[in-house]
Amino acid sequence: MHLFRSVTLLFSVLAIGLSACSVTTTPVPDATTTLALGSPASELLLLDNGLGPFKFQDSGEAVIEGVTATIGGWDADSSDNDALALPMCEHGQARLVSWGSLVLTFVARDGSEEFTGWSYGFDPLTGDSEDNRHLDLATPEGIMLGSLRDDLIEAYGSTVSITDDTVVDTAVFIVAGDTPNQLAGKLDGAGPSGRVDFLETTPNCD
Secondary structure, three states: OOHHHHHHHHHHHHHHHHHHOOOEEOOOOOOOOOOOOOOHHHHOOEEOOEEOOEEOOOEHHHHHHHHHHHHOOOOEEOOOOOOOOOOEEOOEEEEEEEEOOEEEEEEEEOOEEEEEEEEEOOOOOOOOOOOOOOOOOEOOOOOEOOOEHHHHHHHHHHHEEEEEEOOOOEEEEEEOOOOOOEEEEEEOOOOOOOEEEEEEEEOOOO
């Protein structure tokens, strides 16, 4: 299971970037404007093998351009920051590009950069889980930030595995699927009242 490794890795990477203040940023006009139902952001379904129309192993440049055309300019890009500690993936060091709490992972393979993973629910600029760009992204089954534990069970049935940690009052889950990548995430509390506060694909850069 990759969930514990990848969630821990992502949070540590983003926390390092935040504390070091080494992430390149750019102003994003109207970044906090709430997107209406049926807005372009609704095209970016959270998939276990990609993000909306973009699939893993697609060109990194094409994915960044496509997401930017859909929801506006990115907020942070690690590509030109040597001080930022990034995860080492199977094919080399990763690049992270974020739009609020949506973070995409890219890895260079054979001289070109590929889209390899996404996470949603941690903003590397604010250091919290607020969806400040109001993207309201969801999986095809309707799972999104704020979904209840029962929503996960209703959406995925026996394919979802949920593990409670009562010591820190949280829970993690992973959904078994037919692709090498799996949908995974975290709940803000153990037990039936826990709500989804983080989603990702795992592994996110192998």
